[in-house]
Amino acid sequence: MMDEEATSAQLRQAALDLEEKYRATVELSPAMHWVADAKGRLIDVPERLTTLTGLDRDQLLGDGWQQLIHPDDLAGVIEAREAALRADQGDGIEFRARLKAGAYRWMRTRAQPRYDAEGRVVRWYGAAEDITDRREADTALREMTATFEERIAARTAELEAVMRERKAVQAGRAELEQRFAIFIEEVSDYAIMMLEPDGLIANWNTGAERIKGYTAREVIGKHFRTFYPPEAQAAGLPEWALKTAIERGRFVHEGWRVRKDGSCFWASVVLQPIHDENNQLLGFTKITRDITERREAQRALDEAREQLFQAQKLEAVGQLTGGIAHDFNNLLQAIGGALYLIRRRHLQGRTEEVVQLVDHALSATDRAASLTHRLLAFARRQPLDPRAVDANALIRNALQLIQGTIDAEIELKLDLDPALWTTFCDPHQLEAALINLAVNARDAMRGGGSLTISTRNSAAKADSDDEQIAIAVTDTGIGMEQETVERAFEPFFTTKPIGHGTGLGLSMIHGFAHQSLGRVTLESTPGKGTTATIWLPRHLGPAEPLEPVDRDEDVDRAAERKVVLVVEDEPLVRELVTTMLDEMGHNVVAADDGLQGLKVLRSSRRIDLLLSDIGLPGLTGRKMVEAMRPLRPDLPVILMTGFAHEVEQADKPLGAHVSLLPKPFTMSALTDRVRSVLEDQEG
């Protein structure tokens, strides 16, 4: 029994130890351990619960603990206990329990049943723990998660919206791209293609096929140099084109390209590089047009223009040569005629007459020289000899020359400003210019009129450099259309028939005026007349005296200038006689047969003397005189004749105012005769 007692003591002690151990564990555990009976009523309350709640053990035993539970949670807790009792198993349940301070804490409790030998639940052992911190953390986490989710949802929605939008845009763009592709594909006037960065053809439109002859299948993947002629390929033109396009952003070019069939066309090419957002070269667009036709048209036009220009040039040269040839011919005729006569006189031993003939030839030489001068002046190759000039004096001095130039029917008037400033220019050129203007005026006044030479100081501001004098030559002639005024200064422009104008007069004056720092202007009204004005710069300082002009004594008598009608069919003689009379200071009207002569005589033109050959073709000299007599009863007539029978008939009555001059006659004989006849006439 001792053993039994010892054993039971040992057992008691062991139980006590266990209880001690249990309590220590419970005390140390954060959980509060409780014990309930089979119905779930508390039979043991954890020490800590009384401390935490401030309630007594008795107040908590049984269902007393229920007073701690948050009213909202109580039903759930009771329900959970019922469920646990039914299932013999207590799952964790969470609830709020009121602590001493009145604040609620979240608790979680679990329970495990204890069974008796028959397997019936006799006890529930449970543990409750404060899970407030965990719950708060959970809540925070949950809240955080919720916020996250919300955000994610919102963001997702946003993204979705963006994606939807982008998709729509992409769809639109795809549509546009597709349409554009179709459009490009259908363009047939332009070869449009894309090239890879290395120049390989990436795509090809209908236009390219039409222009170049290759189908897309044949050409895609080939290098675009295929279209260049071999020389251009050899010269590296295709590579250069790509390089230029990259460097300059664009390559524009015209040149020959080759079609599939080997034929060539003139292409206009625009090559442009395409880059992505990162400036990476994606390739090139290339637009080519076949402009062969346009180029041909342009070339034809250029050619036509060139031809026209050549034709105009030829016309000008033709006019020039025509005019100059005619003028030179006349002069050569005069010179040649004189030389011929000199030779004759020499052989005849009539040397005293030679001097006059030499003078005659010299005068023709002078004229030829002056013609050459005009050409030089036009070419502005003439050296000028500018001096301080009194233009009024110069005009007065040149008056006789001018008067000799114009017809007798033309009235010459002067309107010179006595206070005219001195100017600075080449006086000989100024004189030549005035004579040229007078000739133009004469040609414009075939039916008579008046020519006025006027001078004035130009109305320029005082103290300025542009003080000028103006010398104006005004006629009452036919005037000019605007187009003529515009072209009048052009060299070789003339409206006069060949032999009557070289078209150099005004261009020469223009050249002279500009060389003299002046200018020349034209004002003209068709049917009314023309004023040509030479503007020259003012010169401060006195004018140099004009060089004495070496005038022929016959010309000095120009005041007694007469109009002589010369009718002669032999050109050489006509020229000689004309020149002779001209030098005597007379105006000559020439006719080369009797009918022409009669026509002049029947006109209202002023004629002071008729000098005619007798042996004229058609109407003889005598017949012509008879025919005109009723119209001009007092006109003195000198009949020239070289035929013996005509001389024999000299005793036949010649009629009043008619004298005979037998050929050959000397020039001085002619001069003497003309002078005496005219003097008789006046006297």
Ligand SMILES: Nc1ncnc2c1ncn2[C@@H]1O[C@H](COP(=O)(O)OP(=O)(O)OP(=O)(O)O)[C@@H](O)[C@H]1O
């Ligand atoms: N006073 C004028 N009245 C009408 N037309 C004029 C006058 N002056 C010049 N013209 C026109 O201008 C053209 C050019 O004149 P310009 O003096 O240069 O040459 P031209 O008189 O024809 O020949 P050139 O003077 O060489 O003998 C003339 O042919 C004429 O048509």
Ligand SMILES: [Mg+2]
């Ligand atoms: Mg002229």
